[in-house]
Amino acid sequence: MTEPKKPDAPAATGRANKHARDGKSNPTIYDIAKVAGVNPSTVSRALSKPGRVSAKTQKLIEDAAAELNYQVNPFARALPTGRTNTFGLIVADITNPTFFDIIRGAETTATLRDYTLVLAESAESAVTELTAARRLMATVDGLILASPRTDDDNIRALARDKPVVVINREVEGVPCVVPDVNKGISEAVRSLAANGHTKVAFVAGPSQSWMSARRWEGVRAACEWSRLEAVRLDSTKPTVDGGRQVARDVRASGVTAVLTYNDLLAIGLMQELQAAGIVVPDQISIVGFDDIFGADFTTPPLTTVRSPLGECGAGAATLLLDLLHGMGEPAGTLRVETELVLRGSSGRLLPAR
Template identity: 60%
Template sequence: MTDTSKAGGEAGRRTAAHPRTPKAPPTIYDIAVLAGVNPSTVSRALSKPGRVSAKTAQKIMEAAEELNYQVNVFARALPTGRTQTIGLIVSDITNPAYFEVIRGAETAASAHGYTLMLAESAESADLEMTAARRMLATVDGLILASPRLSDEEIGRLSSTKPVVVINRSVAGVTSMVADIEAGVTDAVRHLAAMGHAAISYVPGPERSWMSQRRWESIKARCDWHGIEATMEAGQQPTVDGGRRAAAAVRAGRATAVFCYNDLMAIGLMRELQAAGLAIPEDLSILGFDNIFGSDFTTPPLSTIKSPLHALGASALESLLAAGDRAAQLQDDPALPTELVLRGSTGQAREGQKMSGNSLATG
């Protein structure tokens, strides 16, 4: 028995023996002294409701209040592994589409007493992996928004801590995916009604699962309407990426074009306008997401609105639920998309309207 470990008796360590810094924050030992109980009882009162009697708990709460006590999350995390933080990795912080996702997650986190840790991957799978690894050690769960990682890598990450992916479907991992069908169905029907017979799609990055999904959905609806659908080369999901797609779009014979997201749609529209095309008279343009600023353009952008805030909030909620192991099955709340018609879509230009023969001359 070394006696040092017992020095100070029930009062615990710092009180008399080690007045470290006068400003050191109070510990459960200080509360224990003040409330006249054992530190372990304080610990239980604070983290295990019901484990101690109401009377004792009351005393402890008052003492904690008086000392202005705040748990030391590190000391708590050491034995338990539980921190009170959730990690969120987005592929591009400057993409307004993520603003609402971030805010949704942050709001939900705050509401549950959790804190958000944010990182961005700058559209790089490597950076994403680095950030994910670093975070995994310190968070209770991880949200990956539009990850660029492979399914395998994501699966491996999720074997350590709960992981939720947004806008991506990975076997065995909880996914939050907006239901794009509703929006796309309405959009294609609208275009068909406006006489469009050839539609193209400008996809985002190769590794974007969502970009692929959007194309499949568009293709399926176009087939249903008997509309020709073609896919252009992939671009970065940015305004510049959209600009770079302009040449290919002009060269094709589509009279309406979907872009992977609003950023690209805006870039494409502006580049085309700069080249003298009139939107929507010469070409109809549609984006996805309905980001901030998509209604600032002239014409304002028609787009398929994503439930971004809900995506972020649901991802966080489901992560917390996963921790509880309470409601594990509540995948997929309703997260529908919605067509938002503004000024960038209109009648197909003359000579290309629903006349099969023009297709041959393209």
């Protein structure tokens, strides 16, 4: 009974017909083929290889597809080709607002180009991150790593498998999207210098954070240029809580202005200092990084070096998709501009009363 053709059948008297439809599950290219009176492979070509079939047949097939309300089965397509029209995005912490805009930028670009975004979180752990990355690798066409904690070699290993784009970090041999901190930082430091500050602190982020190192470098260089003294303080974690905890060190350091690794730290620091009766910015100026959601909720609103996070997400997605479609070269770093957003938390030092 494996004989699919019935030599004597007058009409479609489907017996053990292989691709018989019973109106139950979704229509397939076989159904379309039957309706349009062509071979299934012709349908496949019409639907995915523009120009491969004649305009006439194309139209015929498209009409049949529309009539049947056909939708390709992504798995059936993925099985032989490996393509899934999907890419993964791994962030360190979904509730960290730094990533919100990155996620949105990537999602928007994905949808725009008919891709689906798969999201995973690493919970700030390098091993979780790598596990998630490996897991995703199986089902996506490419991967975006936002502020990855994994080391360079592992990232390169992933990148050998499928296209990978890194955000907020530079990895040799892997395409990256990083905010160029210099412009924003020098604006910030110049502004502080102009307001009479002479000694500033930088509150660093996680020790393995590539970006934290870049920012500290930038701050130190800018301070040198402006002839300010710069000191570096460590934080326990890059959160509001971490900011509160570092307040002691900040006061002890005797600086009149602070730049922090990120806005969260800045906000926590400001809260703690204010709780201790210190007036911002009269007694101390505070400058954050990133301009996250909520940075302007504080009183005074936070001065910060804005990174165009949405742009980073969108840029990384674009880079990845271009890579997937064979356009453009594999490596290279995309730099996006940063700028100072001057709000109320920084300004002129008032003489002590």
